[in-house]
Amino acid sequence: MQKRLFEFDTATALEPLDVVDGVHHFATRVHPGWDILGNANGGYLMALVGRAVSMATGRPDCVTITAHYLAPCPAGDARITVTPVRAGRRFATTTASLFLSDANGGEKEIIRVLATVGDLATDPGGPSAMQRTMPEIAPFDECLLMSDTSVNDFAHIHGRLATRGQSEDIAFRSGSPSGRATMRGWFAFPDGRPINSTALLLASDAFPPAVFNLSLPAAWVPTVELTVHVRAIPAPGPVACFFDTRFVQNGLLEEDGEMWDANGVLVAQSRQLALAPRG
Known part of the structure; x- marks a missing residue:
């Protein structure tokens, strides 16, 4: 076969x-x-x-x-x-x-x-002490498919993915940013490809920047540096993704990310430094 x-x-x-x-x-x-x-x-x-x-x-x-x-x-x-x-x-x-x-x-x-x-599948593991669980997010089917939105004319990568965004976090597309530098959504592939550790590297940068929900233009945000920690292999199904920015200073911003699988297991974390968008 x-x-x-x-x-x-x-x-x-x-x-x-x-x-x-x-x-x-x-x-x-x-x-x-x-x-x-x-x-x-x-x-x-x-x-x-x-x-x-x-x-x-x-x-x-x-x-x-x-x-x-x-x-x-x-x-x-x-x-x-x-x-x-x-x-x-x-x-x-x-x-x-x-x-x-x-x-x-x-x-x-x-x-x-x-x-x-x-090799996380055979890793011996060790002690765990989780200080919190997966943040709240709307169910996959209630989030909006990014490839069906106007943002696809700007970020062509959404045409290759089945990413979905929480409605209030992607309302910047219609001129109604939430005012909070937060982006929540689900990562998946349209052809049903399983999400492995390599796919998590893509997921870490696959959503619109959280700062699009501030009074900044929705323009290119070039990455200067990106770090990803893969914590576990995801269970089958889409991965919930959460990104937020706390500081935009001197034309630079940081964005922190968390990725959780369908069983509520933390599978990856990310942080990137990027140039702030300019009109």
Whole structure:
């Protein structure tokens, strides 16, 4: 029986090239349609590099990954390098970079990553002490499908996803921002692809910025740095996502995120530093 090929897997496909002085090289392509105004979404780029890290190390889950974004990234052919730093019994650590090819045969470094990877399915675990549970959110079917909204003309990535937003948090589209820098919604794929740890990297940056609910323009918010901690493999079904911003200062903002699965288990956390939108 032929294995089903999902769109996200096609968009993050890799071709192993060679290993030179311990550095793993992969050919790939930054696909169109996973972008904001023609520039690839930061979570999509992180997922692309994260998949290369997992392939190079043989460990499927980026337990923690930090990406610094060095330049905007249109669609095109690219190369990823993964450099092992250390490998232990539980975790391995690497650095990685994605280079975008240009028409003159050169290339530009787009994103540089430091990641620690493991296998959460076999992880030995340890003590837990949760100080709170999943925040409240409207049921999946009561949230609005982002691909059906006008925001899709600006953020083309929503046409690739089945993300849904809580109605009051995406009312900025009709000129009625909530006044609270909060964004709540559900992450899912339209073709039913299961959400694994690589997909959580995409989910961390797959919603409109929470600051769109303040008196700021709904414009491009370029990511400077993004960190994701994957805490568990999600149960089947959509993942509830919560994002908020507390400080917009000197043209920069932070956005903190939490992702919870259908069983109310915390599966990922994120924080990013980004440039504030300008009209």
